[in-house]
Amino acid sequence: MSDSHRQATAVNIVVRIRPLGVAWYRLLFFAARHVAWVTAAMGRQQFIHHCHWMLLPKRVLWFESNYDGDVVRYMDTFARIMPWRMRAAWTPTVGFPDMFPPAGFHQWTIDNAYETTSYWSAYPDATTRHVGRALRVLDAAERLPSPDADITPEEFATAWRRFVADTQLDL
Amino acid sequence: MPTQLSILTAVLDGHRDALHDVVRAIPVDGGPFSQVPGTHHGRFALISTEPSPTARMRAGGLDGPMLMCSATIDTAPSVWLGHFLQVLGPLAEDIWSHCNGWAFTVDRAGFLLEHRVHSALEFATWDAPVDRVQRALDVHRRLSALAVRMQGADPATLLAAYREEMGR
Known part of the structure; x- marks a missing residue:
């Protein structure tokens, strides 16, 4: 499967941002760049090698991650351990259903996680x-x-x- | 900390399926990303807004099909990109000739850098260059095995075994 290179997995989540959401994201990302607490819980989970968020024109949020596991479990884990930070990260997007109950959130994740056509990792066997x-x-x-x-x-x-x-x- | 280099280009009308075939044929092990020093991860993602050949390439918030070429790198983006284009050779033409603007540009690296999308936020669990990560994985493998083998060994045997293992 092209989304993974042995243990390493790639995900692309591309979503439209609601009106006024771009301003929220600029504030959120500024805070996350300067206050370690915002991303500290992600570090403690230790299953993301690298990830990043991009703000595109026309209110599009593009998220890429290199991690271990499958995308639903990945998002579900963060929903359980840092629900408010997850809400801060995804609520300003069009169609985000909240993380609970999980069924709608899982479907939203699947609907917005796009195929990686070709993927390579320098350390594919290491979590x-x-x-x-x-x-x-x-x-x-x-x-x-x-x-x-x-x-x-x-x-x-x-x-x-x-x-x-x-x-x-x-x- | 490693840097994200993400290049987003619009796919020409009617070229999506041909580009998909080109990108899917890129080898993973021994492929172009693996040949550029300082690369942690690399990907091509062809994201479409049209009826798609696979279930997971479907409409999103984009105006048309887009190609994202993205890598996590330790070197300066311009240096990495120059090396990447060198490694790709004619494959670069095969890929980006399906994208808007490529045919009219002479400075290929410049074209790609113009289409760079900067990250609003980057995160890494471990802040280490790829060379150090790979060295760490190698040392970890060797020393874990040595620790098991040398349980109860006398000091002279231990030192000799360590010298042999780490002197390689």
């Missing part, structure tokens, strides 16, 4: 959580002595045990 674990392990590994360093086996073993203890949840 977002996997990338996070790997980056933390790399950070810790860079504090280990270099393999070429003049170090005794006992000194290295001590550093290794500390490394394993520090990263055991990520290994």
Whole structure:
């Protein structure tokens, strides 16, 4: 399927914005760029690699995301964990039915999620959580002595045990 | 933080299906996005407002069929785009010749940059360049396996195994 490259998935949501909605989006995106709290919950979920929103002429909102999973589950998860921020993000669009009850929201998601015709990811086998674990392990590994360093086996073993203890949840 | 480069072009009347065939034939593994350094993800999305060949290309808020070429990149957009066009070669012509304005332009990179749509908001869970992400995944794989193999090993064996694993 062209929307995914192994584990990595692409979504395009393209929706018309209601009159006056553009002003709301400019304010919302300005706030999100400057106040970390607005997007913090997205980061905690750890299933979006990268996403972005674009405001097009003629009141069109274009959203692209690179993430793990399928689009309905993706939107549903955010509806449950950050409902008010989801309402802030989608209510100014034409036809948005609110997230509850979920059936209408699921249908709205399906109706507005457009096919990606061709998609590629540089790390298609790694979920977002996997990338996070790997980056933390790399950070810790860079504090280990270099393999070429003049170090005794006992000194290295001590550093290794500390490394394993520090990263055991990520290994 | 990586940058989003999104290029939106209008598809010429009657060209949608031919463009769809061209884009669908682009290889994924080993394809053009994979050959441009500093690329996290890349996509082509052909979005139509006409009766569509697939159920999921249907009317939206756009005036006509549009082609979105979008990538998450670590380098400057103009540099990345120059490299991408070089990699695409004649395929660039096959793709954007179906789009409005391409036939009348000499500066291909300039044409595409003129059609760039800037992001109003970007988000990344992990703020790391693609080279570091790939290195991290490789180191994670090696050290996870080493940690399992070296449980209970004496210090000299551990250091030798670590040197062998990470010295590669």
